[in-house]
Amino acid sequence: MASRLPLPTIETILRNHLHPLRCDCHAQDDSRVTVRLYGEHLEGEELTVFGITEDQCRDAAHLVRLAQELRFELYATRGALMSHSRHEEPTGR
Secondary structure: OOOOOOHHHHHHHHHHHHOOOEEEEEEOOOOOEEEEEEOOOOOOEEEEEEEEOOHHHOOHHHHHHHHHHHHHHHHHHHHHHHHHHHHHOOOOO
C-alpha cells in the first residue's frame, strides 16, 4: 500500500494546479481524502469528491493528474447543470 503525502502538501499541490478555483482537503478516518472545490469567486461549493485513495496522493505527479480529473469533472458537472437549466426555462412565446 502506498503512503500518501501529508495533507498540507496535497492541498498546496492541488491549489497550485486548480487555480483560480479554490479547494480544501480533509482526511477521512480510513486514510482517504475528501476534496472540496469552490468557484473562482465567493460562491459556494461546486464539487466534493470523497474517497480519494492514498495511491492518488502518493506524489506530485499523481496529484497533478488528480487535479486535471477534478477540473474535468467540475466543468462536466457545470455543463450538465447549465444544459439542464436551459431546458427548464420557459420560452415566453
